[in-house]
Amino acid sequence: MQPVSGYNYYVIPDGVGTYVLTDRASKLYGVAIPGTYVGTMKVYDSATAAGTAATNLLLSKGIPATVLSQNILFEAQCKKGIVVEATGTPLATIMWA
Numbered sequence: 001m002q003p004v005s006g007y008n009y010y011v012i013p014d015g016v017g018t019y020v021l022t023d024r025a026s027k028l029y030g031v032a033i034p035g036t037y038v039g040t041m042k043v044y045d046s047a048t049a050a051g052t053a054a055t056n057l058l059l060s061k062g063i064p065a066t067v068l069s070q071n072i073l074f075e076a077q078c079k080k081g082i083v084v085e086a087t088g089t090p091l092a093t094i095m096w097a
Contacts, residue, residue, distance in 0.1 A: 006097060007029060007095045007096065007097050008021070008022070008026075008095070008096050008097060009093055009094065009095045009096075010084075010093070010094050011091070011092070011093050012041065012084060012086050012090055012091060012092045012093075012094065013091070016086060016087050016088070017085075017086055018049040018052065018083065018084070018085045018086075019083065019084045019085075019086070020047070020048065020049055020081065020082075020083050021081070021082040021083065021084060021094060021096065022078075022081045022082050022096065023047040023048070023080075023081040024047070024081055025077075025078060025079055025080070025081070026078050026081065026082060026096050026097060027075065027076070027077050027078065027096060027097050028043065028058065028074050028075070028076045028077075028078055028082055028094070028095075028096045029073070029074060029075055029095045029096055029097065030071060030072055030073045030074050030075075030094075030095050031043070031059070031061070031071070031072040031074065031092050031093070031094055031095070032069075032070075032071050032072075032092065032093040032095070033061075033063060033069065033070050033071075033072070033090075033091070033092045034069050034091060034092075034093075035068060035069050035091075037063055037088075037089050037090050037091045038063060038064065038088050038089055038090075039062075039063050039086060039087050039088020039089050039090035040060065040061065040062050040063065040086070040087045040088060040090065041059075041060075041061050041063060041084060041085070041086050041087075041090045041092055042057060042059065042060045042061075042084070042085040042086075043057075043058045043059040043082065043083070043084050043085075043094070044056040044057055044058060044082070044083040044084075044085070045058055045076075045078040045079060045080050045081070045082070046080050046081055046082075046083045047080045047081035047083075048081075048083070049083055051080065051083065052083060052085055056080070056083075058074075058076055058078070059072075059074065063088070063090050063092075078096075082094070082096055
């Protein structure tokens with residue numbers, strides 16, 4: 001899955017962190033995971049990093065070291081925004097509009 005013209009995208013870098021991708025209503029289109037990285041990634045419908053409660057959780061994905069490249073088509077309407085929380089050394093591309 002390549003980011004489509006007109007989509008926003010963000011590459012989660014290697015490492016731990018919480019990333020606010022957008023603080024407004026938007027549509028989450030997909031996640032591309034390029035290969036053999038280890039960690040977890042959680043995606044929330046939230047406008048702030050403080051909004052990472054279980055009630056806002058959209059996706060929780062463990063990324064084991066032996067996984068080949070994969071794409072997750074999601075197409076979820078987020079009412080508040082999109083926040084991604086990463087642990088370990090995940091590397092992924094998040095696409096939204």
